[in-house]
Amino acid sequence: MPTEQIVALLIAERDRLNRAIEALQGPLRRRGRPPKNPLAVASPVPEKKRGPKRTAAQNKAHSERMKKYWAARKKQAKE
Numbered sequence: 001m002p003t004e005q006i007v008a009l010l011i012a013e014r015d016r017l018n019r020a021i022e023a024l025q026g027p028l029r030r031r032g033r034p035p036k037n038p039l040a041v042a043s044p045v046p047e048k049k050r051g052p053k054r055t056a057a058q059n060k061a062h063s064e065r066m067k068k069y070w071a072a073r074k075k076q077a078k079e
Contacts, residue, residue: 054062
């Protein structure tokens with residue numbers, strides 16, 4: 001068996017073992033730039049869940065509250 005073929009088999013076995021270890025440990029969060037090796041397995045990062053958005057009426061009510069708040073602050077600063 002040629003040396004190149006042995007090395008290729010060993011690398012394939014190493015990759016299988018690395019995937020098995022990663023599956024047992026659970027996904028690890030990677031930080032920073034991904035590796036240049038396209039064969040490197042990257043663990044999926046869970047998406048952040050966003051809460052419900054405010055309605056137009058809620059936005060208007062919030063705007064009115066903030067206008068009232070800043071008017072009071074401005075009045076208090078003058079005194």
